[in-house]
Amino acid sequence: MNLIKYFSMIALFLAAGVTYAQNETDKEERDPGHYNNNRFKQLYEEFSTPNVYRSASGAPGPEYYQQQADYVMSIRLDDTNTRLYGEETITYTNNSPDDLEYLWVQLDQNKRARDSKTPLIEPSGAFPAEMASSFVGKYMGDGFDGGFKLDYVKDNKGRALPYTINRTMMRVEMPKNLKSGEKFSFSIKWWYNIPNHTIDRARSGYEKFEDGNNGYVIAQFFPRMAVYSDVEGWQNSQFWGRDEFALPFGNYNVSITVPSDHILDATGELINRKEVFSKTMMKRYAQAKKSYSEPVVIVTQAEAEAASKGFATNTKTWKFRAENVRDFGFASSRRYIWDMMAVKIGNRDVMAVSVYPPEGNPLWGEWSTIVVASTLKSYSRMTFNYPYHKAISVHAKNQGMEYPMICWNYGRPDKEGNYSERTKYGMFGVIIHEVGHNFFPMIVNSDERQWTWMDEGINTFVQYVAEQDFGQAYPEAIAPNKKYPSRRGPAKTIVDYMSGNQDRMAPIMTKGLNTYNFGANAYSKPAVGLNILRETIMGRDLFDYAFKTYSRRWMFKHPNPEDFFRTMEDASAIDLDWFWRAWFFTTDYSDIGVQEVKKFYVTSKMNAEVRQMMESRGMKESDLPPLVYLVEEGSDDYEASMETATLNDVVTLQQYIMDNLTPAERAKLKNPKFFYEVTFEKPGGVPMPIIAEYTYSDGSTKRVTYPVQIWRKNDASVGMVIASEMEITKIVVDPDEETADIDTSNNTWPKRKKLGEFNKFKEKIKG
Numbered sequence: 170m171n172l173i174k175y176f177s178m179i180a181l182f183l184a185a186g187v188t189y190a191q192n193e194t195d196k197e198e199r200d201p202g203h204y205n206n207n208r209f210k211q212l213y214e215e216f217s218t219p220n221v222y223r224s225a226s227g228a229p230g231p232e233y234y235q236q237q238a239d240y241v242m243s244i245r246l247d248d249t250n251t252r253l254y255g256e257e258t259i260t261y262t263n264n265s266p267d268d269l270e271y272l273w274v275q276l277d278q279n280k281r282a283r284d285s286k287t288p289l290i291e292p293s294g295a296f297p298a299e300m301a302s303s304f305v306g307k308y309m310g311d312g313f314d315g316g317f318k319l320d321y322v323k324d325n326k327g328r329a330l331p332y333t334i335n336r337t338m339m340r341v342e343m344p345k346n347l348k349s350g351e352k353f354s355f356s357i358k359w360w361y362n363i364p365n366h367t368i369d370r371a372r373s374g375y376e377k378f379e380d381g382n383n384g385y386v387i388a389q390f391f392p393r394m395a396v397y398s399d400v401e402g403w404q405n406s407q408f409w410g411r412d413e414f415a416l417p418f419g420n421y422n423v424s425i426t427v428p429s430d431h432i433l434d435a436t437g438e439l440i441n442r443k444e445v446f447s448k449t450m451m452k453r454y455a456q457a458k459k460s461y462s463e464p465v466v467i468v469t470q471a472e473a474e475a476a477s478k479g480f481a482t483n484t485k486t487w488k489f490r491a492e493n494v495r496d497f498g499f500a501s502s503r504r505y506i507w508d509m510m511a512v513k514i515g516n517r518d519v520m521a522v523s524v525y526p527p528e529g530n531p532l533w534g535e536w537s538t539i540v541v542a543s544t545l546k547s548y549s550r551m552t553f554n555y556p557y558h559k560a561i562s563v564h565a566k567n568q569g570m571e572y573p574m575i576c577w578n579y580g581r582p583d584k585e586g587n588y589s590e591r592t593k594y595g596m597f598g599v600i601i602h603e604v605g606h607n608f609f610p611m612i613v614n615s616d617e618r619q620w621t622w623m624d625e626g627i628n629t630f631v632q633y634v635a636e637q638d639f640g641q642a643y644p645e646a647i648a649p650n651k652k653y654p655s656r657r658g659p660a661k662t663i664v665d666y667m668s669g670n671q672d673r674m675a676p677i678m679t680k681g682l683n684t685y686n687f688g689a690n691a692y693s694k695p696a697v698g699l700n701i702l703r704e705t706i707m708g709r710d711l712f713d714y715a716f717k718t719y720s721r722r723w724m725f726k727h728p729n730p731e732d733f734f735r736t737m738e739d740a741s742a743i744d745l746d747w748f749w750r751a752w753f754f755t756t757d758y759s760d761i762g763v764q765e766v767k768k769f770y771v772t773s774k775m776n777a778e779v780r781q782m783m784e785s786r787g788m789k790e791s792d793l794p795p796l797v798y799l800v801e802e803g804s805d806d807y808e809a810s811m812e813t814a815t816l817n818d819v820v821t822l823q824q825y826i827m828d829n830l831t832p833a834e835r836a837k838l839k840n841p842k843f844f845y846e847v848t849f850e851k852p853g854g855v856p857m858p859i860i861a862e863y864t865y866s867d868g869s870t871k872r873v874t875y876p877v878q879i880w881r882k883n884d885a886s887v888g889m890v891i892a893s894e895m896e897i898t899k900i901v902v903d904p905d906e907e908t909a910d911i912d913t914s915n916n917t918w919p920k921r922k923k924l925g926e927f928n929k930f931k932e933k934i935k936g
């Protein structure tokens with residue numbers, strides 16, 4: 170018999186024993202069959218089929234389309250009565266291949282109407298105590314008279330259009346179907362009472378300052394077109410208050426009339442700057458455009474405080490033009506300080522801008538604009554160059570909300586101007602986050618009403634990168650010699666949530682309105698997931714290239730979850746279906762540990778187990794090729810002398826080497842002395858690579874990452890045989906806590922003494 174025959178014979182012989190045993194059980198009781206529940210199964214059932222609109226690569230398809238909604242609006246702020254009046258003309262372009270029978274318009278303010286159903290979907294309980302202010306609001310008032318009051322809806326010939334309001338959605342009927350490629354213009358006149366956002370917890374409204382002045386942060390303030398797409402048809406899912414928006418891109422021409430002593434900034438380019446700026450402001454603005462390292466104040470604190478003492482009865486109209494934006498917002502008050510600086514993005518200058526009342530200082534004057542500029546740089550590096558000409562951070566009490574080019578942010582010092590670390594980092598974090606939303610979802614325009622994670626989760630991930638950048642660029646802003654203390658992003662920040670009660674969890678792929686623990690589920694978990702992909706599973710180069718590819722492919726378009734998932738794989742050659750499935754489609758958690766470590770010694774002496782199998786087959790030792798036997802420490806065949814033996818003592822092995830290898834090949838052979846079978850266990854449902862750190866008797870360490878595919882055929886435990894020249898003294902799984910492992914008590918071998926055992930030991934020595 171030649172050697173190959175010998176080997177196949179021994180392989181058959183060993184395998185036969187196993188098969189035989191299995192057949193025995195099968196006869197007793199057959200397991201029922203099952204569907205393919207493999208955690209590495211491709212995501213064909215969960216994903217929609219690629220088509221001409223969306224390609225299998227994750228890129229927009231050859232017939233991808235999106236609708237356009239252009240607005241011309243004339244807005245008037247009534248500061249005395251805190252009301253907003255508007256007239257708007259919407260020109261809607263149907264780029265879809267479908268004929269549209271009607272249009273859907275979003276009326277977000279109706280969430281605050283007296284007959285709103287939003288308060289009725291929140292189950293309530295009687296608390297032992299309630300704030301008097303909230304008690305009055307809940308049980309004693311007749312409610313704020315919010316909601317749009319519509320004066321008319323008419324076409325461009327002045328004819329009234331039939332419309333139906335279903336809560337926050339309005340269906341407008343056109344004289345005839347709007348065919349593919351056609352445009353339709355119509356006008357709406359409206360007004361509404363502006364809510365006090367500090368009482369009403371609205372995302373938009375006014376704050377009343379102690380001196381009687383109002384600061385307005387105004388958004389979701391006009392009837393806005395809903396999205397019509399290849400995925401949802403009309404996205405006319407109601408606005409209950411939590412899920413944000415799905416909005417088409419368009420061009421805006423907006424004039425806003427406010428008291429003449431107000432300072433105002435908004436989405437878009439200010440096109441009548443000379444009419445609304447004083448000569449001094451123009452001069453300072455010219456300086457700001459050339460200041461790349463620090464902000465230049467356009468309206469000073471002293472000027473804002475002086476203006477706050479008056480109350481102009483005449484008005485000024487500020488005119489803005491914005492191209493390719495999905496929404497419009499503005500902020501206005503006579504109590505605003507205004508500063509800005511330039512920031513180079515690619516070869517263009519972008520203005521980083523801050524608007525804040527004196528209540529925000531000293532924090533805001535010092536940091537807001539610097540943070541905006543730093544954020545634009547980081548996000549541009551991770552995605553694409555910021556395409557708009559400015560980004561504004563407005564300080565509004567308790568707010569954190571984003572619109573194109575403008576956002577509202579919290580972070581207010583106390584009355585003496587003192588602030589805690591928490592307030593400071595809260596302000597940095599929220600500005601980075603809300604300015605970051607310019608990229609997701611204002612430019613990479615996902616459907617927020619449906620998929621909260623696509624803007625909040627992806628944005629929170631880039632926020633983490635931007636926070637770390639900011640900490641490095643401005644060490645004076647953070648505690649000395651520390652990294653920026655990011656609240657979300659690192660894997661271990663999600664462990665508490667993922668190890669929690671499964672009844673209070675929903676997969677990330679759940680509509681935001683229906684998730685529990687919104688912040689952890691829609692912001693933190695997807696952000697951590699992307700961070701794990703970047704740092705552990707894909708590596709920065711492959712991840713960053715793929716992430717950039719997604720951002721660029723879907724810039725100024727409407728991506729869907731599959732477009733993201735597919736692009737990340739398409740651009741990296743890494744099959745991530747297992748990761749999307751586990752992390753985004755389930756509530757499983759990650760937990761990997763070391764279950765058992767067995768030590769083996771090598772000998773040429775046949776052991777009892779093999780001898781028994783041989784005999785049952787009627788085979789003799791001489792029938793076998795030279796074999797190397799592994800004997801487990803402590804087993805029946807184990808002898809103390811084995812510990813001093815080396816590979817040189819294994820006669821069968823040496824004979825094989827002498828017969829088959831050249832002297833040169835022999836010289837290259839390693840000479841391991843210790844043999845281990847390590848069993849890794851995986852109590853968690855999420856597959857993860859096994860990152861194992863081995864410590865040797867001389868104190869040195871070696872890290873081995875076993876790719877996640879190691880779990881593909883056994884989801885519970887896997888073995889790995891390790892041959893080592895030195896004794897292994899310790900094994901730690903996931904030593905840097907980068908996989909969100911929820912239980913680290915099984916991560917170390919030998920097992921660390923539990924506190925209970927240690928206490929028992931202490932009792933014993935005391936006794």
Ligand SMILES: [Zn+2]
Pocket residue numbers: 602606624625628
């Ligand atoms: Zn957000």
